[in-house]
Amino acid sequence: MQEAELHDLSDDPDYVASQQQGSGGSENQKCTRKSNGPTEPNGSEVVYSKDNVAIHPTQYASERISGRLQLIKRDLSLFMTWIPYKQSASYGVGQGSRVKLPEKDRNLYTIRAVPLTDVRSIRRHTPTLGWQYIIMVLTSGLAFPPLYFYNGGVREFLATLKQHVFLVRSADDANVFLVNDLQDPLQRSLSSLELPRAVPVANVASSSSSLASVHSDDNSNQRSNADYHDSSFSPTESVGRHRQKVRDPARDLSIQVLEKFSLVTKFARETTSHLLRESQIFDNIGGYEKQQQVHSSPVKNQVGGDPVSQELQDKNQIISDPLEKIACRNGKLCEAAATLVGTFELIDSKEAEQQSLVWGKPRLPPLGHEEWATFLDEEGRIVDSKALRKRIFYGGVEHGLRKEVWKFLLGYNEFHSTYAEREFLETMKRSEYETIKHQWQSISPAQARRFAKFKERKSLIEKDVVRTDRSIPFYDGDENPNVGLLRDILLTFSFYNFDLGYCQGMSDLLSPILFVMEDESEAFWCFVSLMERLGPNFNRDQNGMHSQLLALSKLVEFLDSPLHCYLRQADCLNFFFCFRWILIQFKREFVYEKTMRLWEVLWTHYLSEHFHLYMCVAILKKHRKKIIEERMDFDTLLKFINELSCHITLEATLKDAEALCIIAGENKAACIPPGTPPSLPVEGGLLE
């Protein structure tokens, strides 16, 4: 950083323009002052200014929010701001938003004077089609949503930045630029391990200040408030690298906890998930009060200041973040949390270093009984099935609740059915099940001798049920009656759907369902519902599998073209190595409990009915480097994938898959042709 070239910005036309255009009007600069931005306009210098830099709050580029990106130098510090244009002004600019968004929504994305010392890395995306954009990852592990340069200029931006801060290209990824990275890798790794007192001051300031953004009013986190009030967020301090600093115990404590990236991320996630949980509960009971509290927390420091809490009154109008918007057009859930953390996406820094993959939303704890009750009206109808599916998508279901909830997810019970209707259905279905079961039970030995197909099926099923999950206590031991139930249900199914019959893999799909339902008829009908979706996996000609593998190939081509390229070279584009994943929905890749968790997430069909394919892409992408570097051929790759079994982290993969699903956006329609299993004929309700 060079000598500070100070001059009054009031005569700078750009500055004046930004003053005029900055949304939030007069409050704008006040907010900046409250946050750790320049305290006075004089003494600041705009070193870079770019118009038509936009954020896409939704998957649709037409709903973008355009604004001005600036780098401002004050004293020795460099700050970045992105101020959205005022709505009226944006039309004048021409390339501004075409969709009128409430002003407050626009404010949520405003980036007010973030010191570059808080930025860990900048990832540049310069796709051949579409707009260039950058993703800034903060030292806290959070990231701003992509900033799209509609008029180009990413290179210029980076060049300017390079003149003012230490910028180094990541060794792992040429598109990632590390900001203020210590030159010596050894030193760098040491610094991440060091005890608080030895931590470079620059990191100290950045960790604590950017963490304020995820701190909540969570009681368990009183430290956050203390931290916030204790530390004086002056810009000079943010550049603390050049200064000695007096430490206070509160700060040290937070550093101790937060210095390591993984911890920061974990902390941020926990805080966020707590918020999500809270906000969701309060949303369900329609509580505003708590939200008010939430929004009066220090978090506003980063998300836009005072106006936010007032504007939140009209909560259903809030845009949260791109994920949120796509996921939840009716804006029912999670606004508060989304507001607090919504302008960020969480990034696992370890992963980010390896893969630079933007993670999905934080996962929630599984849905429990109390919360479940809030989804039901007095007669037992699920009032907002989409909210329920979303809730389950992000957290799954507590085991004790699965028996009830799975029936809805699988479509056996309709969301709008009442308790009475479901009870009636159960009785009807129980007798219907007995009728079908009786069909094969009544086949006499003499008849069976002349019924080769039946004998063959029966013997195949009998051979397979004794080879299904016998290590699970529910199915273990000799003469276990549950193994007999598996057999009866599968045989009955092969009569219920005689054309499909029985195929290996079905017992894997039935096993957890029977385990959860603990009831023969209920398990049967749930299995029937599941087969409505997954039946094509077991077609004799395997066309269901082939169409999914093809869709997977297209998704990989779209979402990870280097990998696709490599697989083409290696003659592996049939994706047969993902066969088992898809056939039985990752049943063999996770332990039993995790499989159930994954399935309930998949069954929500929340972001996509093909979410399992995004799971595949997420896992492949994670190992892309190894696959390509080791030049795996078909055999080696197949073996490698097989051996990933029980070594895949479910929650992380779900988040990756979520992010990929969002990234695929509208293009997924092109990747996944209609009718690819488990696509159903749309019957309304479940799928929008």
Next chain:
Amino acid sequence: MSYAYLFKYIIIGDTGVGKSCLLLQFTDKRFQPVHDLTIGVEFGARMITIDNKPIKLQIWDTAGQESFRSITRSYYRGAAGALLVYDITRRETFNHLASWLEDARQHANANMTIMLIGNKCDLAHRRAVSTEEGEQFAKEHGLIFMEASAKTAQNVEEAFISTAATIYKKIQDGVFDVSNESYGIKVGYGGIPGPSGGRDGSVTQGGGCCS
């Protein structure tokens, strides 16, 4: 662990004939009657010695059900040896041999060595296919033949090793161009380098017997 050669094997045959059990007996020397059915393909590996040369067998254990044939066929690619297994107590598994053989001939390389195994010979009292019939079928189709039992381990070692010996002899006789990996043979350290030179043994993750 380094090897002179690596041979890729594939185990095929009807579902429930004991393919996975044969593999487990060979790689782990144990019989596990309760064993999850195979979906797709599973792998096993073991080092053996032939002619004082360490040879690594990488064995692909496939799903037997008819529906999966279209997928299974892709696994034949580059297999040096195949174990074609039937169950001596179930006649139909023997009757289906011709169809398996046809698949193998069509999708594997012509020089693949095929060993026919009549498994479950410990269950002689339930025998539905005679030893002679097995021998006859093998003779007609140019296969090596053995009856074996994954349960008692009878002939299991022999089946895998004599297949390897046959492949090894074919190499010595110059039947294969070992530098061409489509034959299912990789040359490691200590092997006879092909025209294009040997390959590093580490490429297939040497070591562990259960890989």
